[in-house]
Amino acid sequence: MADNTNSRHLPGDPKEHHIVPYKFHIGIWVGLIILTIMTVLVSVMGISLVAFSVITAMIIASAKAVVVANYFMHLKYENKLITWLMGVTLLLFVVFISFTAFDYITR
């Protein structure tokens, strides 16, 4: 379909692809390793504070997930819409878990 070839393009598609140097990716990877080590240290050293070590581990894990999504999965360089949709998905997941948990807590 010769005269409709440009239909396979997102309106407002970023014209140039963002190129990230290897060094930057390695830096992110090192950062993730450091966060992993922190998780281990908290669980080993914080035995007396079980609840806190769980919360700390969750916070660190969430931070890692944000970094991976933003840099390794290129969310940071994508259309803002994709970030929004990702947020909505996360919100729904939280709703599923919390509404079900609410039934159990109040039963």
Next chain:
Amino acid sequence: MAEALSQPVSFYQAKTGLFSWIFSTDHKRIGLLYFYAIISFFLVAMSLGFLMRLELIAPGETIMDAKTYNQVFTLHGVIMIFLFLIPSVPAFFGNFLLPLMIGTDDVAFPKLNLFSWWLYVLGGIFALLTLVVGNGPADTGWTFYAPYSVKTGTNVTMAVLAAFILGFSSILTGLNFIVTIHRLRAPKMKWFQMPLFAWALYATAWIQLLATPVIGITLLMIIAERVFGVGLFDPALGGDPILYQHLFWIYSHPAVYIMVLPAMGLISEMIPTFAKRTIFGYKAIAYSSLAIAFIGYFVWGHHMFTSGMSGPARVIFSVLTFLVAVPSAIKVFNWVATLYKGSINVKTPLLFSLAFIFQFLLGGLTGLVIGALATDIHLHDTYFVVGHFHYVMFGGAGFAFFGALHYWYGKIWGKMYNESTAQIAFWLMFIGFNVLYFPMLVLGIMGMPRRYYDYLEDFTTLNVVSTVGSWILISGIILMIYNLIVSRKKGEAAPRNPWGSTTLEWQTPSPPPLHNFDATPVVPEGNPYDHKQNKSE
């Protein structure tokens, strides 16, 4: 566009032979493959429904025993839900029409599209195999509630596997539509210049993508329970049956909107055409599709008011349920407002659309009755619920499907159907439908429980009326299908735009050529339903 100048080869003639169909990556052919499979399953499940009504014509055992009846209503539900309603509008009309409506040559991932059809066929085969393999088809109801589904000797594992595979088919269709709508719209077509059917498909696709994995996991948990005795849902092993109901309805309530949202999209296409008028409240209808999809995720607990869920949770779910009524009512008001002072052309698709509005309204309002916690305690698991969801699912989604079948018949098959026969079939279906399902609402209020092959003498009269209704309805459906089959051979050739519609699929010949458009389609400026721009047609 002069008709005689360009009469290109249609997608039917471009290639021939069985393999050119079952391995085709053309969205129109895949849509039709879906259609023939879906309509076959519909006829199977319709026959099962007919047998159930026949059993219920008199109290006591009439034509089948209790266990057979349980298996028949389970198979009727599984086929109607997973093999007819969920794929019907998106997989057939969506596949066929979406690329045409947004002015492109195919969906974003044509091979994935073909794969999803094959998954659908595989799932369908598994569902039918339960008839002959193992100890007969499941007798649990389409909801597979634990712990009974874990304990029954019937072939639940295979039925659940079928639903699991069909879920993947649905996810892939949803993914395909999201990417297609984001990436492949015709040059210059902005989001708010898309037809409302595309908006409805977009909202539906997000439900397919985000909710279906939950049912996938839940169904695998049932298999794990049955095969390995894990103890997730069985109280004897420390499990919780209500957890199953949560997980099941987290998917299956949004799935209700997978069934009805695209059908609403079809209605939004047909009404402006036959009212010869711009649709009233375009943006309100587009946004209300998204709102229904979003709010639909928050209300699943209203299926569980009597199952032992906590009091506060029941109240919250009941309140949230009422929120869905708002965007649904926005749509109904906008459709009615579109008809107001329109130049109305009464053709079969419009009749089906009007029947949709009437029946969906009844289904929606009875939904409020059972969404309210206090009344639901009385009506739960009675025939009121059966009447309610048939009004929404068949009276709504089903009638929209058949209306759309007439509306786009010319575009898809290149011939026009016989109008007067179609109208007779419509009236038979409309009368039959209401005679069949309205008595169920009354029976439910009287207290007749659902899912039994037997009932008290007091309920006999209304059950006889209901069964007679099923005969009228089925004769209407048979006449409609006969008319459509005969018109395929004997109908007049369909022009590009038989109804004077404004959306892009009517700019191309009927049936469309392989690559959909012989020239880049011209996107009308502003509102896609502006009939003033279209006066020359």
